[in-house]
Every structure is written in structure tokens, then in C-alpha cells.
Amino acid sequence: MHRMTTLLCVLALTASLTAPTLAAAATDEEAAANATTDLDPELEAELGRAIDLGITYLRGQQADDGAWSDSVGVTALALRAQLESPQAMPGDDPMIEKGVAFILKHVNDDGSISETNHNRNYNTAVAMTTLAATGEPKYEAVIADAQRFLQGLQLDEADGYEPSHNYYGGIGYGGDERPDLSNLYMALEAMKATDLDPDDPLWDKALTFVTRSQNNSETNDIEVSVDDGGFAYMPNYSPHGEGRSYGGMTSAGLLSLLFAGVDKTDPRVQAAYDWIRANYTVETNPNATGKQGLFYYYNAFAKAMAAYGEPLVTDTDGVSHDWRRDLGKRLLALQDADGSWVNKDSSRWWEGDPNLVTSWSLIALNHIHGR
Amino acid sequence: MSSEANGARPATVGLLAAVTAVGLDLLVRPRLGPVLAPVSALLAALGAGLFVLLPPLEARQAPLRGLFSVAVLTALLAGLLQWVLGPPLAAAAIVLGAALTALLLFCTGALVLLAPPPWRRAAHGLALGALLVLALTPVWLAGWLDALSRWSSAIDALIALNPLTALAVAGQTDYLRMDWFYRHSPLGSLRFDYPRPMLLLVGYSLLALALGLALFRRRHRQPPLNRS
Numbered sequence A: 001m002h003r004m005t006t007l008l009c010v011l012a013l014t015a016s017l018t019a020p021t022l023a024a025a026a027t028d029e030e031a032a033a034n035a036t037t038d039l040d041p042e043l044e045a046e047l048g049r050a051i052d053l054g055i056t057y058l059r060g061q062q063a064d065d066g067a068w069s070d071s072v073g074v075t076a077l078a079l080r081a082q083l084e085s086p087q088a089m090p091g092d093d094p095m096i097e098k099g100v101a102f103i104l105k106h107v108n109d110d111g112s113i114s115e116t117n118h119n120r121n122y123n124t125a126v127a128m129t130t131l132a133a134t135g136e137p138k139y140e141a142v143i144a145d146a147q148r149f150l151q152g153l154q155l156d157e158a159d160g161y162e163p164s165h166n167y168y169g170g171i172g173y174g175g176d177e178r179p180d181l182s183n184l185y186m187a188l189e190a191m192k193a194t195d196l197d198p199d200d201p202l203w204d205k206a207l208t209f210v211t212r213s214q215n216n217s218e219t220n221d222i223e224v225s226v227d228d229g230g231f232a233y234m235p236n237y238s239p240h241g242e243g244r245s246y247g248g249m250t251s252a253g254l255l256s257l258l259f260a261g262v263d264k265t266d267p268r269v270q271a272a273y274d275w276i277r278a279n280y281t282v283e284t285n286p287n288a289t290g291k292q293g294l295f296y297y298y299n300a301f302a303k304a305m306a307a308y309g310e311p312l313v314t315d316t317d318g319v320s321h322d323w324r325r326d327l328g329k330r331l332l333a334l335q336d337a338d339g340s341w342v343n344k345d346s347s348r349w350w351e352g353d354p355n356l357v358t359s360w361s362l363i364a365l366n367h368i369h370g371r
Numbered sequence B: 001m002s003s004e005a006n007g008a009r010p011a012t013v014g015l016l017a018a019v020t021a022v023g024l025d026l027l028v029r030p031r032l033g034p035v036l037a038p039v040s041a042l043l044a045a046l047g048a049g050l051f052v053l054l055p056p057l058e059a060r061q062a063p064l065r066g067l068f069s070v071a072v073l074t075a076l077l078a079g080l081l082q083w084v085l086g087p088p089l090a091a092a093a094i095v096l097g098a099a100l101t102a103l104l105l106f107c108t109g110a111l112v113l114l115a116p117p118p119w120r121r122a123a124h125g126l127a128l129g130a131l132l133v134l135a136l137t138p139v140w141l142a143g144w145l146d147a148l149s150r151w152s153s154a155i156d157a158l159i160a161l162n163p164l165t166a167l168a169v170a171g172q173t174d175y176l177r178m179d180w181f182y183r184h185s186p187l188g189s190l191r192f193d194y195p196r197p198m199l200l201l202v203g204y205s206l207l208a209l210a211l212g213l214a215l216f217r218r219r220h221r222q223p224p225l226n227r228s
Helices: A002-037 A041-061 A072-083 A094-105 A120-134 A137-153 A181-193 A201-212 A247-259 A267-278 A294-308 A323-334 A354-368 B002-006 B010-053 B055-059 B064-085 B091-113 B117-135 B142-148 B152-161 B163-168 B179-184 B197-221
Strands: A312-314 A320-322
Touching: A041 A072, A041 A323, A041 A354, A072 A094, A072 A120, A072 A354, A094 A120, A120 A137, A120 A181, A137 A181, A181 A201, A181 A247, A181 A294, A201 A247, A247 A267, A247 A294, A267 A294, A267 A312, A294 A323, A294 A354, A320 A323, A323 A354, B010 B055, B010 B064, B010 B091, B010 B163, B055 B064, B055 B091, B055 B117, B064 B091, B064 B197, B091 B117, B091 B163, B091 B197, B117 B163, B142 B152, B152 B163, B152 B197, B163 B197
Parallel strands: none
Antiparallel strands: A312 A320
């Protein structure tokens, strides 16, 4: 009897001691769960207003011919930002129709969609993604031709490149010059958005180039000068110095792997995600020079995180980050009073153009909103 | 022809220029890779013009006609090399490339020949140096290009003034995005447009006309050598 009383006392004591801990743990998990599914309503409302203001800015910048910045690429991104916004601008909105008409005016005989000869990949790819986003079946033929054009840009045996060549499977700006991961990722995004057959050889060839652009000796069959799991612009080359991995390209690399159907448990995906954990920040484009490519990073990071599907990123110090909240707040802080965003520190990769940067920021915010 | 002043027969100089151009093309083409292949023939013809055809003119008192002949020969070499050894290009692109190469040579040659004869050798060296400096503006201006790009027309002007643009535009070669330039200059990552070929053709033609006129007037202002 005495033993039973002692046991009950011990159990009661244990329970009383552990209860607050368990309760605290439950509260943490609950908070994390809330963070994973819902943004703080106040923040969500603020982001909604920022999106509205950004769209109003963009609509005020459209030229009479329907274009933004005289560019098929910027026009397509501005349209996509509106089509995918929480307002879900309809495809028959007059401004959308005018923008689409500008894009269609630049469909070329070779299937490319571009106003210039030297950005044909980017322009065609983002135009395809936008035409798909309208949901209009009438653009299917244009999209199919554009798919064939991008397939033709991929460097492979037909261009004299064997699978052992570092360029193999890559896509460049569109003038048959050297390929890079940024151009390839945009092309893969377009192919994914327009439902290219998952068994098309383009995916496997692309994975050869993507894998070689990753600074990961475990999975890369070429010798890499950096071995941190992140991605460079092309094998062993980064515009920010030597073969350095950086945020924009690691997000683009992670997206490329996921577009190509690589599983989340694949060591390449895990290495890329681990790099993001180790370099987590929304203040800068991690590991890049100054503020170069900052909004490209925000855009690719938002899409990569949304595609990866983990709402919380636990960095290598064990701190959890709600990437949607962090990036949302950062973009709110960077928005100008007129609703636009622009990179005030660097014009590289066109980030001096507010139409482009506003479109990228809006697309990032749309992903934060979960669309 | 012009080379008579140096004692060499025109046919010999022409043959030497042709051999030099073919040799340069064969030497340079594999190093440029497939992207710059259309530029190789034009570079080779320009090289032959600048190093073989132009020097014999430097001793002449009235080199304008000789310079014109040298430019025509350079155009022929460029067109032939492009047609025979180059990648398949439309006839219009071959003619345009040859014309721009000849105009580039004419303008450079006229600048050299505008100098008094004793200084022409030095002027030739300076002109070659200036061509190199202009061709490499994307590299030596690399640190300032991002700031300069706030004025998009400044970037486009810089590209239009680059002699490599004159050689690349006919073959629609995006040379600023080729591996070497992209690694050494941010220019390829900025917003830019290559000039329209016709704009370059008109621009270089007007410059050539102005320099040709200056050379012509200089000849008529100079006293005959044997007056004293």
C-alpha cells in the first residue's frame, strides 16, 4: 500500500513537472502550424494592399501598343503578375488582352516570341508561361511552336556537343552562345507550365547541365571548385566570383530539379535545400556581390520555397524561419510610394527597370499568398 | 597599285594579303568557337588589310586611290572567306559583313594616312592600339558599366562604337554574351540593343566619306615634293 502511494506520488510529481513543458511544446507546434498555413491576418491584408498598389502601378505603365518597357519579356511578366494575383485578373480584361496582343505580334516564323534576336530564350519562355496562365486554348498552337523552338535551343549532339561536354543539355540566351542555369531554369519553367511531356528527352538532358552547375561533389561528375551544395551560374562559373554558389542561382537550381520531376529526397535537392538553410536571409541575395540580382533572388526564392512545400526553414543554427512572412515583410519595406519596386543599387539583369522588378516582386508576393 | 611605292608588285602584295587572311582565319576560327565563327573571316580579312595592304600606302603622297583599292580588296577577301570557309550565311549577310569590314579598314587607314608621311608608321601603331582599346571597352570599363547603364543610350552608344560590333552585326552574333566577354564584363547582363546593321552601314559610310574628303583636300593643299 505504501509502495502504491509512493508510486502515485512520483507519477503525480512527474506529471506536474512535465506538464508545462508539454504544454509549451504544444503551443510551439501550434504556432508553427499557424505559421505554416496562415499569414498573420494583418500582414496578409498589408500584402494584399501592396499587390493592389503594384498592379495599379503596372497598369499605369502600359504603353499604347500594350507593351511594358518595349519588351516581350517584361510585358509577359507584367501580365503574369496580374493573371496570378489574388485578384485573378481575367484573360479578357482589356489591358491583359492588349498586352497579349503585343506578345502575339512578336511571334516569329521559327516559333520564338521575341522582339529582339539576342534574348530569344528568356522572352519566349516567359511569354509561353504567361500565355498558359491565361488559360485560353486558342494559344495552344503558338505555345507548341514555342516549345519546339526552346527544344531546338538546347545544346546536344545535334549541335556537336557530346554528353561529356560541360555545355551539354544547357540553354543560353538564344544566339547559340554558351548556356547558363538562369536561361535553362526559365525554359524549364515554361515547359512545365505548358505541360511538356515528362518523358521528353529535354528533361534528362537539362538535368545533366543542372547537376553540373551544382557545387556538390557527391552528385556532380565534373570537378567543382566549390563544394557547398549550392548552384553557380554555369559549371564552375559565377558572375559574383569564380564558381561561387549564390542565392538566386541556388533557388533557380532547386526549382529546375523540381520542374524536372526530381524527388525531394534526392541528394541534389537536399544539398540545395541545405545550402538555403545554411545561407537563409531575405536581406540580400546571399553570397552575391552587393545588391546585384536581389529581386531575381526574391522571385526565384519565393517560387522555389513554394514548390518545395516547407513553410518553415530551419537554419543551421536551429532557428525556424517563416519564409513567407520574412519575404513578405521585406518586400513591403522595399516598395516605393507609387507601388513600384526597383533595385536602387544595381541595374544588372535589368533590375534598374521598375516594370520588370515590380512584376518580379508581385509574382513573389502571389506565391506568398499561396497562389 | 599602292605597293609600287614600296617596290613590291601589287599582285604580290594582293597574294600575300590573301594568304595572310586565309592563314589568320584558319588560326583564329577554332579558337573563337561556334559562336564567333561568323566573325572569324571578317577579322582575318581586316587583319590582312591592316597588316599587309595598308603599310605600303604609308609612303605615298597621294594615297586616297590606293586606300580605296585596299578597301575593295579587303571586302573581296572578307566575302570570299566568309563564303568558302565560314558557316552558312545568307548572301545579304555576307555582303553586309564584307562592306562593314571594308569601311572599318578605310576609316582606320584614312586616319593613319591623314598624318604627315614621316609620322604615319607611328599613327598606324596608334590606330591599331585605338581599335584594340575600343574593342575591349566592355572589359576595361567593366567597373563603371553598371552605373553607366542608368542611361541606356550610353550603353547602346558604347556598343555601337565598338569595332567588334561592326564585324558581329552582319552575322547576328551576340558576342557580348559569349563566354569570355560574359566572364570579364557585366555588359552582357545589362539591358542593351545592338545597332541595326543599316544604321552602322550609314554611320561608317558617312565617316568614311568625311575622312576620304579630308584626305583628298589634304593632298591638294600639299605643295609638290619637287618644288624646291
